[in-house]
Amino acid sequence: MNAIVLSETRGPAIMPPDPILSLEDLSVVFGDLVAIKALSLAVRRGEFVSLLGPSGCGKSTLLKAIAGLVPPTGGKIVRAFASMSASFMFQKPLLLPWRTALDNVLLPVEIERGGNAVDSSDRRNAERMLNLVQLGEFAGAYPHQLSGGMQQRVALARALISNPDVLLLDEPFGALDELTREVLNEELIRIWRSMETRLSTVIMVTHSIPEAAAMSDRVIVFSQRPARIVEDVPVDVPRPREPGDVRSAAFVRRIRALIRSGR
Amino acid sequence: MIARAAPPLAFGALAIVVWQAAVMIGKVPEYLLPSPTAILATFDLSLLKQFGVTFLEALAGFLIASVLAFAVATLFVRFHLLEEGLFPIAIAVKTTPIVAIAPLLVIWLGTGWWSKIVAAVLICFFPVLVNVVKGLKAADVEYLELFKTLGASRSQEFRKLRVPYCLPYLFSALKISSSLAVVGAIVGEFVGATKGLGYLIIISSAHLETATLFSAIIAAAFAGIAMFYAIGFAERRLIFWSSGGGE
Numbered sequence: 125m126n127a128i129v130l131s132e133t134r135g136p137a138i139m140p141p142d143p144i145l146s147l148e149d150l151s152v153v154f155g156d157l158v159a160i161k162a163l164s165l166a167v168r169r170g171e172f173v174s175l176l177g178p179s180g181c182g183k184s185t186l187l188k189a190i191a192g193l194v195p196p197t198g199g200k201i202v203r204a205f206a207s208m209s210a211s212f213m214f215q216k217p218l219l220l221p222w223r224t225a226l227d228n229v230l231l232p233v234e235i236e237r238g239g240n241a242v243d244s245s246d247r248r249n250a251e252r253m254l255n256l257v258q259l260g261e262f263a264g265a266y267p268h269q270l271s272g273g274m275q276q277r278v279a280l281a282r283a284l285i286s287n288p289d290v291l292l293l294d295e296p297f298g299a300l301d302e303l304t305r306e307v308l309n310e311e312l313i314r315i316w317r318s319m320e321t322r323l324s325t326v327i328m329v330t331h332s333i334p335e336a337a338a339m340s341d342r343v344i345v346f347s348q349r350p351a352r353i354v355e356d357v358p359v360d361v362p363r364p365r366e367p368g369d370v371r372s373a374a375f376v377r378r379i380r381a382l383i384r385s386g387r
Numbered sequence: 388m389i390a391r392a393a394p395p396l397a398f399g400a401l402a403i404v405v406w407q408a409a410v411m412i413g414k415v416p417e418y419l420l421p422s423p424t425a426i427l428a429t430f431d432l433s434l435l436k437q438f439g440v441t442f443l444e445a446l447a448g449f450l451i452a453s454v455l456a457f458a459v460a461t462l463f464v465r466f467h468l469l470e471e472g473l474f475p476i477a478i479a480v481k482t483t484p485i486v487a488i489a490p491l492l493v494i495w496l497g498t499g500w501w502s503k504i505v506a507a508v509l510i511c512f513f514p515v516l517v518n519v520v521k522g523l524k525a526a527d528v529e530y531l532e533l534f535k536t537l538g539a540s541r542s543q544e545f546r547k548l549r550v551p552y553c554l555p556y557l558f559s560a561l562k563i564s565s566s567l568a569v570v571g572a573i574v575g576e577f578v579g580a581t582k583g584l585g586y587l588i589i590i591s592s593a594h595l596e597t598a599t600l601f602s603a604i605i606a607a608a609f610a611g612i613a614m615f616y617a618i619g620f621a622e623r624r625l626i627f628w629s630s631g632g633g634e
Contacts, residue, residue: 193532211536212533221628222551222626235534235537235543235547
C-alpha cells in the first residue's frame, strides 16, 4: 500500500476495478444515418484507452457523445460520480487569435465564473498549466506567433486548467507533422502519469495503429459504420515505453489484421 | 513608409506642375479650368467651415448607422425570423438610390442638419448590417463546439467568440461606409441646404466660380479619405490577428 501512495505514476498498476465511465447500449442516429448502434463500453479509472477504426466509422461521434456535444438517441452514459469532469481536446488547437496564450488557457475559467473576472490565483494556475506543457515563456505570445505544435500545447493546457478527471482527445495531434506529433504524444503520457493534475483517464480517438499501441493500456478496434466494437485489445507493455517497444509486437499485427479484414 | 509614399508624391507634384504650365501657356479661361494656384487661393476659413459642417454630418450619420446596424444585426442573428422577414426589405431599401430619397428627407426633416445626417445613415447602414450579420455567423462550427464543451452560455458565446470574430468583417464594412457617409451628407446638401460642401458645390457651379468648385471637390474628397484612413488606423490597432475579413 505504501508503495502505491509513494508512487509517482498512475496507470494500470494502481487502477481500481470499477469503471469511471460506462456506455450502456449507446446509440446515436442522425436522421437516416446510424452512427452508433447499441454500443457498450466501460472505461476504468486510470486507463488510457484508444478508439481506433476506419475514418467515418463513428468513433469521433462516440467521443462527442461522451462530451455531451451529441445527444444519444438510445442507451445511456453513466459517470462514476456526479462531480466527474471531462475536457475535450479537438484536432485543431482552436485558440482564440485575439487572446494571448495565457488568456486562452484562462478561457474555461472565465466561462465557468460567469460574470466574475478571473483573479491572480487563476492566472498563477494558468501559468502553471503553461509550464506543464513547457510553454511557460510564451504566456504573452499570440497564437499567430506560435508554431502548430506550440498551439496544440496551449490547447492541452486549456483542457487541463479545469482539472478534469477525464481527457477526451479527438485525434489531438493529427494535423501536425510526424516528429512534432511523436514529441507531443510523449508529453501527453508524461502529464497523464504525473501527479500534477487530477487527470486520471484518457480516451483518445486515433486512426494510427502505432500511436494507439504506443500510448494506450487498451485499444478498442471499431468496425465500419455503425460503430461496433470488433475487439478490445489490451496493450500489456510496461511503462515507460520506448517507441520501438510496441512497433513489432504481436498485438500491433493483430490490430492491423482486424482493421484490414474490414469487419 | 516614406519610401513607399515618395513615388506617388513625386508623380502628383509633376502632374500639378504640368497642369499649371498648360493653363498659363494655353491661356485657358478660369471658369473652364482654373490653375492650381488659383484653386489654392480659394482655400480659406469659409471653406474650412463648410468642410466642418459636411464632415460632422457625415461623422454623425456614420456613427449612428454603425451602432444601429450592429444592434439590428445582433437581433437578426439571435432571432432568425426577424432576419428572414426583414432582410429582403432591407435589400430593397438599399437598392433605392439615395439621390432619389434625399428630396423626401428634406420635406420631412427640413434643410437643417438632420436631413443630411439621415441621408448619411441610410447610405452607411446597409454595408455594415450585411457584413456584421455575416461576421457574427462566421465563427467556425468547431469553435462553437469548443464553447459548448466549456459550458458557455449564449451571451458568453456571443461576447467572447462571435463579436471578436466579427470585428474584421465590421471594419471592412466601416471602411466602405465611412467614405459613403460623405456622399450621403453631400447629396443631402445638394437637395436643400444653406451650408456645407454640397451647398458650396451647387452655388459655385451655378456662378461658374470654378476655382471654388474645385476646392470644394478637393475638400469633399479629403473628408472621405480622412474617414477611411482613421478607420484603417483603428483597424490595424484593434485587429492585429487578421489581415481583413470578408466583404
